Amino acid sequence: AQSVTQPDIHITVSEGASLELRCNYSYGATPYLFWYVQSPGQGLQLLLKYFSGDTLVQGIKGFEAEFKRSQSSFNLRKPSVHWSDAAEYFCAVGDTSHTGNQFYFGTGTSLTVIP
Amino acid sequence: NAGVTQTPKFQVLKTGQSMTLQCAQDMNHEYMSWYRQDPGMGLRLIHYSVGAGITDQGEVPNGYNVSRSTTEDFPLRLLSAAPSQTSVYFCASSYSTQVQPQHFGDGTRLSIL
Numbered sequence: 001a002q003s004v005t006q007p008d009i010h011i012t013v014s015e016g017a018s019l020e021l022r023c024n025y026s027y028g029a030t031p032y033l034f035w036y037v038q039s040p041g042q043g044l045q046l047l048l049k050y051f052s053g054d055t056l057v058q059g060i061k062g063f064e065a066e067f068k069r070s071q072s073s074f075n076l077r078k079p080s081v082h083w084s085d086a087a088e089y090f091c092a093v094g095d096t097s098h099t100g101n102q103f104y105f106g107t108g109t110s111l112t113v114i115p
Numbered sequence: 116n117a118g119v120t121q122t123p124k125f126q127v128l129k130t131g132q133s134m135t136l137q138c139a140q141d142m143n144h145e146y147m148s149w150y151r152q153d154p155g156m157g158l159r160l161i162h163y164s165v166g167a168g169i170t171d172q173g174e175v176p177n178g179y180n181v182s183r184s185t186t187e188d189f190p191l192r193l194l195s196a197a198p199s200q201t202s203v204y205f206c207a208s209s210y211s212t213q214v215q216p217q218h219f220g221d222g223t224r225l226s227i228l
Contacts, residue, residue, distance in 0.1 A: 102174065
């Protein structure tokens with residue numbers, strides 16, 4: 001079965017520092033991969049997605065992610081974090097195999113930004 | 116554009132009661148889906164629809180029913196609520212029938228006593 005692992009439950013970074021959030025997936029074929037952000041009390045917002053092609057994907061709000069097939073990873077990065085980036089971040093994998101359309105989220109990483 | 120609208124925002128039920136969580140989108144999206152979010156478990160797919168008249172089960176469908184009579188609406192029904200269904204429920208939509216929830220509602224917080 002497909003699965004998504006986000007090893008870090010909580011991360012704290014200083015404002016202006018770089019950020020990397022880890023995501024590992026388990027999937028038999030080339031996956032569709034996504035990162036979402038959730039602010040408190042809100043729904044999720046799509047940050048970026050990877051379907052195929054260039055393994056470095058640019059998203060909104062200055063985020064990027066890199067697909068590494070050999071490591072089954074899709075880590076999210078940002079070179080300089082802003083206080084408004086404090087939120088919960090979810091990695092997800094889409095399965096469009098013949099068995100139907102399924103979608104699996106990781107358990108999330110909570111980001112705290114300190115001044 | 117309102118996007119994806121969920122009602123109600125909060126609800127408390129007693130065990131055994133039934134209720135319908137409403138979800139509507141005004142973007143003419145074909146793909147709609149329902150998720151539940153529980154602490155430490157991320158979001159889990161309950162049911163989804165790839166167009167009017169077409170629905171299918173997700174990862175955790177038991178205890179929930181859905182229907183899709185129009186493109187705009189995708190209600191989620193709890194026929195006999197159980198405490199294990201206490202959760203935050205999110206509806207999402209996408210223009211693509213590939214799996215990619217694009218727009219999420221703000222959620223419905225449901226407590227079952």
